[in-house]
Amino acid sequence: MESSKPAFIYTAAAFLGALALWELTARFSGWSAQIFPGPGAVLASLIELTGNGTLIRHSIASLYRVTAGFYLAMFLGIPLGMCLGRCKPLRLMINPVIHFLRPISPLAWIPLSMLWFGIGDLPAIFLIFLSSFFPLLVATTIAVRSINPVYFQVANNFNFSRLESFTKIMVPATIPAIVTALRLSITIAWLVVVAAEMIAVQSGLGYLILDSRNALRMDYVMVGMVVIGVIGLLLDYIMRQLMNIESAAWGTLGHK
Amino acid sequence: MGHILIENLNKEFIERRQHKRDKEGRPESDRTVTVLEDLDLEFEAGEMVCILGPSGCGKSTLLRIIAGFEQPSSGRVLQDGRQLSKPSPDNIFVYQHNGLLPWMTVWQNIELGIRRLEDPVEQEETIQEYIDMVELEGFEHHYPHQLSGGMQRRAELARALVVNPEMLIMDEPFSGLDFLTHMKMREEVVNMHLYLGKTILLVTHNIDDALIMGDRVVILSGRPAQVKLNRKLDFPHPRDPKTAPKLQELREEIFFMLGVSYAV
Ligand SMILES: Nc1ncnc2c1ncn2[C@@H]1O[C@H](COP(=O)(O)OP(=O)(O)O)[C@@H](O)[C@H]1O
Ligand SMILES: [Mg+2]
Numbered sequence: 283m284e285s286s287k288p289a290f291i292y293t294a295a296a297f298l299g300a301l302a303l304w305e306l307t308a309r310f311s312g313w314s315a316q317i318f319p320g321p322g323a324v325l326a327s328l329i330e331l332t333g334n335g336t337l338i339r340h341s342i343a344s345l346y347r348v349t350a351g352f353y354l355a356m357f358l359g360i361p362l363g364m365c366l367g368r369c370k371p372l373r374l375m376i377n378p379v380i381h382f383l384r385p386i387s388p389l390a391w392i393p394l395s396m397l398w399f400g401i402g403d404l405p406a407i408f409l410i411f412l413s414s415f416f417p418l419l420v421a422t423t424i425a426v427r428s429i430n431p432v433y434f435q436v437a438n439n440f441n442f443s444r445l446e447s448f449t450k451i452m453v454p455a456t457i458p459a460i461v462t463a464l465r466l467s468i469t470i471a472w473l474v475v476v477a478a479e480m481i482a483v484q485s486g487l488g489y490l491i492l493d494s495r496n497a498l499r500m501d502y503v504m505v506g507m508v509v510i511g512v513i514g515l516l517l518d519y520i521m522r523q524l525m526n527i528e529s530a531a532w533g534t535l536g537h538k
Numbered sequence: 539m540g541h542i543l544i545e546n547l548n549k550e551f552i553e554r555r556q557h558k559r560d561k562e563g564r565p566e567s568d569r570t571v572t573v574l575e576d577l578d579l580e581f582e583a584g585e586m587v588c589i590l591g592p593s594g595c596g597k598s599t600l601l602r603i604i605a606g607f608e609q610p611s612s613g614r615v616l617q618d619g620r621q622l623s624k625p626s627p628d629n630i631f632v633y634q635h636n637g638l639l640p641w642m643t644v645w646q647n648i649e650l651g652i653r654r655l656e657d658p659v660e661q662e663e664t665i666q667e668y669i670d671m672v673e674l675e676g677f678e679h680h681y682p683h684q685l686s687g688g689m690q691r692r693a694e695l696a697r698a699l700v701v702n703p704e705m706l707i708m709d710e711p712f713s714g715l716d717f718l719t720h721m722k723m724r725e726e727v728v729n730m731h732l733y734l735g736k737t738i739l740l741v742t743h744n745i746d747d748a749l750i751m752g753d754r755v756v757i758l759s760g761r762p763a764q765v766k767l768n769r770k771l772d773f774p775h776p777r778d779p780k781t782a783p784k785l786q787e788l789r790e791e792i793f794f795m796l797g798v799s800y801a802v
Pocket of ligand 2: 597598599709
């Protein structure tokens with residue numbers, strides 16, 4: 283439905299509605315404030331945990347793991363995907379392994395990764411890496427394989443060197459698909475880090491939630507959840523900005 | 539420069555049919571499809587050759603082999619006595635559509651042809667000259683998807699010409715254009731050919747294109763493609779089949795040859 287009101291009014295209305303529903307449930311459901319704290323209590327705890335630095339410390343710990351694991355996945359997955367996309371023998375050799383490993387949830391790797399890497403950042407980083415590596419690798423391989431062969435003919439016709447074929451054809455042709463894959467996999471990575479922190483480490487937002495549950499502080503649990511949601515939104519926002527890069531935009535603007 | 543000799547050219551494709559089942563449920567065996575059979579053709583240097591033929595007969599395949607994108611099953615193509623086997627900037631292919639790199643502007647696409655030029659001033663002036671020639675001033679920094687179909691073809695033509703190739707290979711360069719743009723582009727290509735004198739191989743579905751543009755008309759039969767007609771056209775430009783009886787006669791002959799009993 284077309285309307286003259288600016289879009290943010292609808293967003294704000296829905297947000298306020300959700301808050302009101304939360305408040306009403308907390309008041310009239312009969313649950314105690316210990317089990318189902320209302321928005322006011324959670325806001326108070328949010329201010330408390332921000333003030334004493336707990337929230338910042340745990341957020342940074344989680345973000346550090348996600349960043350490290352995600353970069354590792356990017357720097358290994360995208361180049362390997364490019365190679366697989368262009369080289370059929372390599373694809374025939376490596377693809378079966380990938381398609382076997384891909385459906386195994388990163389969480390299933392927790393026991394092994396703790397055994398290999400001990401307790402601390404490393405096992406969590408490894409899990410993040412696993413969760414982003416396969417989607418990025420597969421998306422890049424498919425993106426390279428679906429490049430219109432005409433563009434490689436043009437490259438041959440104009441005597442492109444191997445380097446030129448890479449920088450002028452393969453990279454720009456695949457950027458739109460790769461940016462989309464980055465957006466999807468950062469979301470998965472963020473999902474996985476929280477789960478990993480509930481098991482393998484002593485810091486991070488996942489650990490905050492687990493530790494607060496053990497202390498029966500549901501208001502802290504909810505603070506953790508809210509912060510996870512907000513950071514998730516921010517990560518997606520950052521990744522979306524990549525789509526606005528001029529060389530990435532041809533994929534969304536073209537094909538009229 | 540640009541003399542082309544095609545000798546005994548054959549091209550077969552293996553059509554994979556393993557996924558299909560026959561009546562007893564067994565996978566069918568692969569089938570060989572002969573697209574070009576014992577093709578012999580000769581084009582003079584600087585000729586505009588228009589190739590007609592039923593769709594699916596192998597015209598694009600023939601052009602791709604001449605361009606070196608694809609290898610023949612047997613036979614060879616000689617250009618000025620040298621065997622043509624791989625793509626080179628001497629013979630630029632102009633595509634039916636979407637031959638421009640969509641992530642590059644008009645300027646960057648045209649620059650591809652002379653990107654090795656040492657002198658940046660000369661490079662810039664040359665690119666501008668060709669952009670002016672195809673009347674795309676003001677669209678230098680537009681991306682292909684921001685241009686109309688006709689403008690895209692003109693940009694691609696400029697990209698092909700800036701290389702100063704010996705030969706242009708054009709696969710249905712006018713299809714998909716509206717009538718007026720088609721007429722204008724046809725006129726531009728004829729003028730460009732009269733002015734530059736390059737060898738041009740042009741596949742078209744339009745008999746009038748061939749009669750109005752060609753120094754030579756080649757008609758291929760249905761698959762496997764063989765030469766049905768190879769006629770030199772010695773008529774001055776501009777041509778109009780409606781007022782030249784000889785052309786009109788040939789036009790009716792070609793219609794008949796392509797399986798239409800009367801010319802429209
Ligand atoms: N790579 C290929 N593999 C198998 N068959 C092909 C291939 N390319 C073309 N063909 C077949 O060759 C025939 C001629 O194709 P093409 O040269 O594109 O025809 P035209 O341009 O005259 O319409 C078609 O029947 C097509 O199915
Ligand atoms: Mg064709």
